[in-house]
Amino acid sequence: MSRQQILSPLPGTFYRRPNPTSEPYVTEGDPVTADQTICLIEIMKQFNEVKAGVNGKLVEFLVANEDAVMAGQPIAIVEIE
Amino acid sequence: MAIKVIKPGLATSIQDRGRWGYYHVGIPPSGAMDQYSFLAANLLVGNDENAAVLECTYLGPELEFQQNAVVAVTGAEMSPRLNGQEMPLWTSFEVRAGDRLSFDFLKRGARTYVAVSGGIDVPIILGSRSLYGLGAFGGFEGRNLQEGDLLPIGANGSAFVERSVPQDLRIAFPELIEIRVMMGLYDYLLTEEGLKNFFETTWTLTPVADRIGFRYKGSELRFIKRKQPFGAGSDPSNIVDAAYPIGSIQVPGGLEPIILHRDAVSGGGYAMIGTVISADMDAVAQTQPNSKTRFIAVDLDQALAARQERNQRIARLREALAA
Structure with missing residues (x-):
């Protein structure tokens, strides 16, 4: 087992849910697939989906909902089997 | 090809x-x-x-x-x-x-x-x-x-x-960006405290920053309560429509200042409290969301001197890269 960080490709605002009334994309501890959306980054009035990029289990988010993130900043950890 | x-x-x-x-x-x-x-x-x-x-x-x-x-x-x-x-x-x-x-x-x-x-x-x-x-x-x-x-x-x-x-x-990327502004044409519509807040606040660039405008948060700028003139909107930050210069700063509702950049609309009904000098528009373009900005008031002579300084820097760049 190894752990891999998911990095934000963009600077902006981090969101765990597709909209304020929805459930989060992923809950910590859930399995994820590479093409699965795990969060949104808002920038320039655009909401950009960030994919997990790897198959595994999303162990932990490293930033809180609606926090500011920088490009290249680790936002989550995935455990790869 | x-x-x-x-x-x-x-x-x-x-x-x-x-x-x-x-x-x-x-x-x-x-x-x-x-x-x-x-x-x-x-x-x-x-x-x-x-x-x-x-x-x-x-x-x-x-x-x-x-x-x-x-x-x-x-x-x-x-x-x-x-x-x-x-x-x-x-x-x-x-x-x-x-x-x-x-x-x-x-x-x-x-x-x-x-x-x-x-x-x-x-x-x-x-x-x-x-x-x-x-x-x-x-x-x-x-x-x-x-x-x-x-x-x-x-x-x-x-x-x-x-x-x-x-x-x-090469260009620098300071932690705190200082942007020079010439006040006007509508800064007189701000309260004294509103004007003071504009310069004393360290503003944070929001993610709403694109080729049209850059929106900041950090403080509230109060406008003087007045009987709105005929043709102006009902908010104290509204004016009768006027032309917007590139670099002009409007503060809809007194809440979040917006600097207009090169794809901006050419006019509208928000009071422009000041305009970023031309020499500093490149620096605005290179700011990131969540970065910090302070505004500094300059007069026309200082703005023209800054433009001249920028032109001299461009001349040195041309010289350095001449074939």
């Missing part, structure tokens, strides 16, 4: 010096937001100073060259990679047909410029190749780049000459 867009990036557009002379009829100048870095990119590859380049915002594209060319990358720190190998910023390099150019994550700044020898040869509309996105014209088919686009390259590209911008002529 052309460049193929493998991945477009977030908001990559074709820009040149801009489309001047039509703002009075509602068409903004557009053009590279950071004109200094744009100019440097063209000089590095031996282009005409007004050749069209790629402006890459926050996230770089991935490009496949279908011809040999000379390339230079300037502006925000997003290191280029040629077939995976890191290449220097602010320095010309050669690419061969079949090569792929990609970019690392953005480190500092916001907008990176990619010049290609010969320039990006899209049609000239009203005197410019620049994209005006809201108007859906200029640039490549009136829009940002998309996957699969084939960008035509001008035929008269220069041969490779290795050029590099000296360190002291």
